[in-house]
Amino acid sequence: MTDAIVFLGIQGSGKGTQAKILAEKSGYQHVNIGDLFREQIAGGSKLGLEVKSIIARGDLVSDELVFDLVNSSLCADCPGIIFDGFPRTPAQAEFLMANYRVKRVYYLSLSEEDAISRIEARRVCGDCGENFNLISRIPKQEGVCDVCGGQLKQRADDTGDAIKQRVKEFYAQTYALKEFFAKKGVLHTISADNGIQDIGREIMQDLQNL
Numbered sequence: 001m002t003d004a005i006v007f008l009g010i011q012g013s014g015k016g017t018q019a020k021i022l023a024e025k026s027g028y029q030h031v032n033i034g035d036l037f038r039e040q041i042a043g044g045s046k047l048g049l050e051v052k053s054i055i056a057r058g059d060l061v062s063d064e065l066v067f068d069l070v071n072s073s074l075c076a077d078c079p080g081i082i083f084d085g086f087p088r089t090p091a092q093a094e095f096l097m098a099n100y101r102v103k104r105v106y107y108l109s110l111s112e113e114d115a116i117s118r119i120e121a122r123r124v125c126g127d128c129g130e131n132f133n134l135i136s137r138i139p140k141q142e143g144v145c146d147v148c149g150g151q152l153k154q155r156a157d158d159t160g161d162a163i164k165q166r167v168k169e170f171y172a173q174t175y176a177l178k179e180f181f182a183k184k185g186v187l188h189t190i191s192a193d194n195g196i197q198d199i200g201r202e203i204m205q206d207l208q209n210l
């Protein structure tokens, strides 16, 4: 079985950043489920077309399809995998435990209030897709991408009630996952209020002590 490390946390908790940092340090493959879906849809694969039609119908993508996607996207010679945005449901968590050697599940905890203000501060480059945040990753020049000079914008679903609804759903969903992984003895909770480097250091130390 392949080693796996999981990052759980709401958007704005910095889990994607930590997953990326850890992937660079460990050589593990970083698997972001949202990105995988977008890649498959953009590439027009059979799986991508299926997912596209499900989303167009307004239905949720089934656990089985998520598993197919995960299985079809793994690199053969990576020492391990870092899951970001997966699992989302208890069934996905069971699948994970059954198919991978889960070393740790890092939960980056953040209050609902802070989560909302962090999401509202997000900006994305319209040209290259680089992510910024007016609180934690401020662009050098206001409204301009540091990487390519493109214009920064706010995603339509990063405003107002759409955020509140998403935050609420996230906490309801994640509560069950935390309980599940805590019982398995693999959950490690870190406050997302700590700085990016402090969190990274805590994770490295924890992994070294496993």
Ligand SMILES: [Zn+2]
Pocket (backbone or CB within 6 Å): 125, 126, 127, 128, 129, 130, 145, 146, 147, 148, 149, 150
């Ligand atoms: Zn850019």
